Amino acid sequence: MPYHYVVLAKQVPDTKRVTGNAMKEDGTVNRAALPAIYNPEDLNALELAITLKETYGGRITVITMGPPAAAEILREAYYRGADRCILLTDRRLAASDTLATSFALSEAIRKLGHSDIVLCGRQAIDGDTAQVGPQTAEKLGIDQISYVEAVTDLSKSSFTARRNIGNGFEIVEGPLPVLLTVTASANEPRYASAKRLMKYKKARTQFEVVKAIKDRNPAATDESVKLEAKTIIDELACRGLVIEEWNVDTIGGKAERFGLAGSPTQVVNIESVVLVGREYKQVKEHEGALSELVEELKKEYIIG
């Protein structure tokens, strides 16, 4: 049986491009003002999966959990080399913390049947928690290797991986299946291939197909929308261009473990970071003023 790589992905607001209008007056985040992107380290995870596929063969399934708009990053996954993409989307999954998220993702991975390596980014740039990977591994009852930079060996029953532990590295080995969280230092994600882009830019979710029909013909009855959508989806499916849409019913599991109900953490409040300007002493850049500054620091025993 060929290797099955399952790659997790998250669509995130680009927190590196936070500008003045990124925060609303009330101090909450104005998500609309930030571009939504493929979480950078999730791209490193996808790239690692693609290189493993190139070396050892197999197939790549990408799963994301998010709102319907997250289909965008799944198209990107197709452009780069995914074989199958699944959007796990359901209002019942809203407000999930990392525990509830990992539960939903682990149920989705189980639903896929056999998998050899689950890969995800070390952390997402919006929450920076680095928790969902290890928690998903725990839920699946498989080993986790975090901070992975490379898979140096792979066989049907075992793997060897190198971890970046900040002040050095570790080589670890263990059995499959395993979950790896991948760091930015692992690789340089490739760009989309032009050929794949041409093909997969037409890939759509059910939600997107229905929305397009309704936008084109607002007067259409539900019945006719449904009928037309089915025709389009069937046609896309023939060409392998359907982004599957899964929900809570698809993956099963107890309702109380999803979304808000399955999230033990609660947010008490959110404050935007206001840079409170403190009064500072301006020192001129000429020698006299700088000497004075040095003198002052010496007097306060700050420098010797």
Next chain:
Amino acid sequence: MAKKAKSQAANTKSSRPQNEVWIYAEQSGGKLSEVGLELLGKGRELAHKLSAPLGAVLIGDGIMELANDIIAHGADVVYVVDDPIVKDYTTRPYALSCISLVNEFKPQIFIIGASVIGRDLAPRVASSLRVGLTADCTKLRIDDYTDPRTEKIYKNLLMQIRPAFGGNIIATIVNPHTRPQMATVREGVMTMPKRNPSHRGEIIPFHVKFPSSELKVKLVERAVREKKVNLKAAQIIVSGGAGVGSKENFALIEELAHALGGVVGASRAAVDAGFIDHDHQVGQTGTTVRPKLYIACGISGAIQHQAGMAESAKIIAINTDSEAPIFKVAHYGIVGDLNVVIPRLIKAYRAGGTSTAAKILANEIKCVTTSGVEVNG
């Protein structure tokens, strides 16, 4: 000094109070990590507020002696899993040790350092226990919480405060229903308590049964190099940013650091540009520092950088851009070219401080508010 528990009869049900505050005393290679000791200081404060004992979890092989050091840093009790199986850190046996200890002794709070080890261990433990976990906290305190949905009041919860969204927001998070309340804490943000050899505590050895299914991952090799610089221990840090301009020009930063007896830091921009090694990086994705003196040269002062240095006792900012955000956290601001200012600073320092000329010119030092309105200083 520690007294060892007399009986360790196969982990019989403990008579310990089930409301302890726990910290994870991380060790690596038989040496306690700084972050674990830092947690003992905060843990002590939380335990005091809750009138609860402070416990520490120590896992490793041949590490029993470290328990005394943990007690000297404030722990009332140290739970030790001392077993050749857990000589090196691997996820599952360490997680199983923590899970077994929590199930046995039921602490109300369990905090773990947000190190490479802690960030691997804590989510595994929290997921297994099905409890909430907040990552990378920078502040922790005890307070009451009213659930807005049920209006139920929860007394004395752990308020877990952390930056998110790239440092642009600060979130306060609680776990009202699940115990223990778990959080990881960023390295370097809590102050390490002073060692007090006369503090007394109890050492409780704890035996964990490790099924073979938990022991499949093996550490083949670990290569650790000493960090090029110890930013956390430095009293004086001179940091360079993108404004330094080149790798060669970083020599200027090194020169000033050397002259003042400090070490060299850097912003992420300088590290990403390849001017200097990541070991030197200060900020959210680097090291959090709180030296006596922090000199930021050519650093604009992004929120992520400020997160790692704003607590420094005195901050001097040197930047050509008078609007740079770094001035908002600075105590002294020098608007000017670092290539000019730094050599002059070194010269002034070597000259031994104030010259007569400087005294005359002292009047020129003005107080300026960030709004740019000058007031006489």
